Amino acid sequence: MDQQPVIEIAEFPHDNKLWRIDRLGKIFSQLKNNNNLFIEVYLRPVNFHDNSVYNFARFDNSGREIPEYNQLKKIPVNIGLLPILRVGSLWIKGKLQNNKAVTDIVTLKNIEINANTVEIINSNYKIKYLDSSGREQECKLLLQKNFATDAKVPFSCLKIQNENYKNGIIIPVIEIIRFYYACSTRLAHLTFSNPEEITKISYAIDNETDKVVIKLPQQYTDQEAFILARILTSDIALSGFFQIKNSLIKIGFNEQPTTLLSTNFPFINSTNLVVRGIKIVDRFLVTEICSCSAPFPDISVDRNNDNRKGDKKTDIPDDEKKEYRREGRTSSLKGNSIIQNQYESDTCVSTLQFDLNINCFSDLIGKKIEKPKKPFNEYKAQKLVINEQMNVTGLGADLGTWGQTTIAPASISTFNTQSEKHNRDALAATFENSVRAIEHLNEEYSNIQAAIYMSSSPACEFVPLTDSAHKAQWSYLVSKTKTRRKVLLGKIDYKDRTFWLIEIQARKSEHFVTAIIYFETNDEMKYLGQLLYVLAKKRGIWDKIPKRTSLQITTLKHTHKDIASFARKISEKVFEFTNNLDFKK
Known part of the structure; x- marks a missing residue:
């Protein structure tokens, strides 16, 4: 496996304990910080030696509350960190670990995703069952002896009908959003803070090849173009994308933080899902989506900041080209690569990119991005004018500020970063x-x-x-x-x-x-x-x-x-x- 970057979050516990993300909580607006959105992360101390690392329950078999549950910490972080906030992920001294608490990796084959098989519920949803005496009883879909929830803070879920699980496959809506829509820091901010910006992205569909030709704004990577193209060209994906912010506005999250989000899968068809999760009697709770086989459109990416050389046969002479000068500030990290959530980052500094090569989307493995031929380049090789050097004291996954700060911007991507299976x-x-x-x-x-x-x-x-x-x-x-x-x-x-x-x-x-x-x-x-x-x-x-x-x-x-x-x-x-x-x- 490729060496993954070390990601450390300043606000997470920095003691010697092993901490696990139990669940994600309320989303709220931090108006004083450029209207940044924050999400609560519930962390519980766990151990491998007593197997508590695998136990997500609130109560033990005798009905007593598990001691570690009383030590639960609720820590708000910027929504830009959502891509790595996976339930079951483990952290030591604020650093993300490679091993996971949820060891069950299950392949859910031929899952039908459509309006008839998927419904939105919340974590307080109740089901009926027959007890040992044959009498009808009622209980919560998510049992406290399997997965701890707070009845006062219910969270939205998608419940999917499936023949292998009588009471369905349950996926928290925030996990659907994290995996399909907000799988990078930039996409998380687009999804939650500025969804209307997606309508400004120009695209066209080639009638002969069905290829999506997208004019990609310079802040997005080529890989993010796949996510954007699917949202732009699919009514169901676009609907799910806009539902996210609309559900926040409907509740009035500026005054009332919420966990009741709304969205849907960005496709309607049969798919294979590889997930981590917990079997609860006759249903299955997905804690993390690892991979999905649903298709993406083929794309051709055209962008303003295309620094490729022009075709030698049609390129203009160097002495006729313009000189491109980009002003900016350089950053000196000096080992301060900790992502913090208190201060805003400098929008004028180049973003530090953290790519976690996870290959979430099997359809993208080996899929190439086509780029239109470039007849000429009107600029000479770019020159960077450095106004000053910035001594960075930390990183931020926020929206950024134009004000004075010593925080450099960071962006995290957790989907396919390269077709390494072929290389x-x-x-x-x-x-x-x-x-x-x-x-x-x-x-x-x-x-x-x-x-x-x-x-x-x-x-x-x-x-x-x-x-x-x-x-x-x-x-x-x-x-x-x-x-x-x-x-x-x-x-x-x-x-x-x-x-x-x-x-x-x-x-x-x-x-x-x-x-x-x-x-x-x-x-x-x-x-x-x-x-x-x-x-x-x-x-x-x-x-x-x-x-x-x-x-x-x-x-x-x-x-x-x-x-x-x-x-x-x-x-x-x-x-x-x-x-x-x-x-x-």
Whole structure:
């Protein structure tokens, strides 16, 4: 996986505790600060050693309030930080960590998104059910024993009908907004503060190719053009975009902070979602959308600040070109890269960009942005006139100010920043790649059924401990923090047989192979747990697992160049297994 930038928020706790974002709260206007919008972030201290990091409940099984819940902190930050405010994300000393509290990654396939399958509700929504005596009872859709909520501060959700979950898939509206509309700092401000500005962006649709030709304002990146193009050219996306600010205005958020937002998905069609979440009886609460397969339009980007050279055949001579001089201030960070939310940033200083390469939108992987041919460039190479140097004391993800300040602007993007799956020499051995390979198998191989298997057993969710929990051991990804190694299980059904793909979480210095196994038993979960314990004893080396007639193991290295070839290698191993098993008969 690519090295991600270190993001630190000044107002988050800077003690030695591990803090988790439990949920997002009210949005309110900070009129004294250039009408900036702020959002409340609920943080709870958690631990890995007692597994509290995975517990989002307010009460324990005996009905007592969980001690950590009493230590909940409510911290307001600028709405420009929304792209990284993911429920379940972990923070130490204000810094975003790579590991997550919600370990369940679920692929929701063929989810139908339309007016008949999606309804907007709030977190106090109640459902009816039959108790053990057959009497009809009523309870909240979101139970406190699974996910803590505040009845006095309900938040909006989208409830999606789904055959696998009787009472639906529930996604907080703020997560829909974060993922689809406000996936960068610039887009967050556009969405919440200045949505009318989108109507000033010129675009046209090529009737022959259906390509969107967009005249992109200079403050937006080429990748943000995809988000803007989908909003501009889709009535349903444009409606969802404007609903966000309208729902704030309707409530009068200047005087009354709110969590009751309104929006919709920016598309109407079937989609595959990869999400993190919590199963609550017969429904599923999504805490984070990780990936979506819904399509984007093909685009051609034209922009005023296009610094490409003109065509050599048609370009004008250098002595006829204008001299371009851009005045501005340079910033000297000197290590002060902490994002703070008290002071506004300088709009005259170049923005520091934080790109988190997450590949949220599978349709954008490998998708190129076309740019029209440039016959000539009327300017010479630009010269920068530096008026003064700015000694930066911090960063801000706000709207900015023209006044005197020592805060430099920062922008965060959490969607696809490059088509790296096509550019790397080899894919990193990450869970994300295995998840996508399993999805590819299920979608492209008609004779195979494949899915990520979410085990309810901790023995299969994490590499088992082989010694006392207090002792350093291989089973810990990080022994100092007692961070357990995670296990990814892929279930592959082919010709009435079930095969298992197993991936073990690795440290940066480690490289493990992917295993494909077959058990000649019906009690697979029991033997999976035992197998993982033996594997932990052998420090993740599959070749050292003792041979058994009831267990077939094969492995493959991470030398594939794309997801399709990874999936093909997995299928070949499964076919080979099957042929050998049939031959034995």
